[in-house]
Amino acid sequence: MNSNFSSQQVQDIGEQGLLERLQRFCPSEIIGDDAAVLVTAPEQSLVVTTDVLIDGVHFSNLTTSPEDAGWRAAAANLSDLAAMGASPLGITVGLGLPGEVRVSWVERLYQGITECLQKYNTSIVGGDVVRSPVTTLAITAFGQVSPYRIIRRSAAVIGDAIVVTGVHGASHAGLELLLHPQLGQSLKDVERMALTRAHQRPQPRLDVLPILCKILASPSPIPIAGMDSSDGLADAIIQICRASGVGAVLERRQISMPAAFDHWLTEEQALAYALYGGEDFELVLCLPQKSALALVQHLGQDAAIVGNITPGSTVLLHDEQKKFPDQVLSLSQGFQHFSQ
Amino acid sequence: MNSNFSSQQVQDIGEQGLLERLQRFCPSEIIGDDAAVLVTAPEQSLVVTTDVLIDGVHFSNLTTSPEDAGWRAAAANLSDLAAMGASPLGITVGLGLPGEVRVSWVERLYQGITECLQKYNTSIVGGDVVRSPVTTLAITAFGQVSPYRIIRRSAAVIGDAIVVTGVHGASHAGLELLLHPQLGQSLKDVERMALTRAHQRPQPRLDVLPILCKILASPSPIPIAGMDSSDGLADAIIQICRASGVGAVLERRQISMPAAFDHWLTEEQALAYALYGGEDFELVLCLPQKSALALVQHLGQDAAIVGNITPGSTVLLHDEQKKFPDQVLSLSQGFQHFSQ
Structure with missing residues (x-):
């Protein structure tokens, strides 16, 4: 200008x-x-x-x-x-x-x-x-x-496991279904309702905090890194890595998504919704492997360890089945995925 | 409608x-x-x-x-x-x-x-x-x-003195001078500047709090009633009386006003600015007479005891010189004074 x-x-x-x-x-x-x-x-x-x-x-x-x-x-x-x-x-x-x-x-x-x-x-x-x-x-x-007990973006250390507290992509899918009701003909009514509900009534994960306290109740407190995924899962991981001066490897098939995605979206679409959709309001936490496992067990099936903190500054999306090549994640990809 | x-x-x-x-x-x-x-x-x-x-x-x-x-x-x-x-x-x-x-x-x-x-x-x-x-x-x-140490509107009791921490009417006068520069020809430059400054850069009276603490440092804490005069001095006294279930007598000639009002505004205009002008951001406090006197002494010449809390629910404006008849104050008068 x-x-x-x-x-x-x-x-x-x-x-x-x-x-x-x-x-x-x-x-x-x-x-x-x-x-x-x-x-x-x-x-x-x-x-x-x-x-x-x-x-x-x-x-x-x-x-x-x-x-x-x-x-x-x-x-x-x-x-x-x-x-x-x-x-x-x-x-x-x-x-x-x-x-x-x-x-x-x-x-x-x-x-x-x-x-x-x-x-x-x-x-x-x-x-x-x-x-x-x-x-x-x-x-x-x-x-x-x-x-x-303060959770900060800057506290991630190499070797930490990256935990998501629930599924990603549901809120964006719900918004798409509200904007374009003709979409998702293969969805059952109950699935459609669950996805729109995820968009309309997101649940802030305050319930995770007492569980974290319990797991981490040790004489010397373990610092936890994390943030919420309000701007997307990819954004959360990239922001944490930037603030902590570390990199990450994200396992593509470990990212929890709504089961309904399987018979509605392509693998690529589903991943884009999960990584860049935003507004799922889950927590993305980095903590030692043992504590991460305990946390996921407490939280139940939608929580998952989705990757690890690594040296360097690259956030790599990896496919353990080798079907897709490794891909470096960046914030600009989100905008590309959802621009008209 | x-x-x-x-x-x-x-x-x-x-x-x-x-x-x-x-x-x-x-x-x-x-x-x-x-x-x-x-x-x-x-x-x-x-x-x-x-x-x-x-x-x-x-x-x-x-x-x-x-x-x-x-x-x-x-x-x-x-x-x-x-x-x-x-x-x-x-x-x-x-x-x-x-x-x-x-x-x-x-x-x-x-x-x-x-x-x-x-x-x-x-x-x-x-x-x-x-x-x-x-x-x-x-x-x-x-x-x-x-x-x-919480100051509440509802804590005024009969017999309390009503203290203002400074002059009223200056901010409204400053606004009038900014809106209508042709006004106030009788004002000295330094007076005009002080009044416009009062409007542009009001001073929240946080400085009063440590003085209050000092005065009221007694084994049993004295509850103080009060609020700020952001919506006008009349509004503050009426709100405190409503919340406390009491009345008040306000002494017309005790209300501190900028000295410049004497040679610029009529007595009635000056009083309207002070009572209803608003945005002076002084504190209006109700406390026992002895503490009120000590507070006014600490704060200096612009602070004043302007009246007393009385039984009933009427807020009466009184003239100790009997030049003006007693007048019952109400919130609607403010709007009348400044409506076009």
């Missing part, structure tokens, strides 16, 4: 570019994880995360009921807390609303938010409502964690 | 009406103060407050530089913390931006936010940036307070 620096616009550098530019205004120690960590007491850290959602960009009445929009917004924020190892204390909800929005729409949105929060024993603890030309939802979630 | 309940729109009940309707989704114990209080540890409470600001509604490039918009947004949230007795831990900033907004505008906004935060030893600890058709700023501030 314009080469004059002072007239550079947000669209010239994008939201991500702007966020990076704005990091100089924040303390450096709080940057780079799913949420910020603040020490409030000797044995307690406060974890804070915030999301802004805009009508037409992040949700739409065309594909999402207000209840589901509310649930998804709450779930995304709770997932950021889970990704840090933190238990929720509450959320605040800031709303910008055009005057012609129906009160019942707002109440249904709040219904969805509170349904999600209640499931995880937390609640809305504050808010603001203002007039705006566009419906805007700003959620801030905060939680607490013992400083020894 | 439409009498059908389900088609009722936000504009039919207003933002305040909607907020009240939405309170049923929140735990009842957190409603009704400047911020929510959550107990996180035996000797520690977390205080959280959130604000959403929309371009053209809450700030505008026509009257406010991006630095000032940032400062004011941060100050308003820190003031909510001060109003609860809490020291700031940090804020999160959620931004919605049209693509054509200049990057330099956003950086100047952040500059203003961080200048304000630095003054109070706190910082931005998280954020989100998304594309939006309208510039939107969502700030959540959180702080901590000992449970014995």
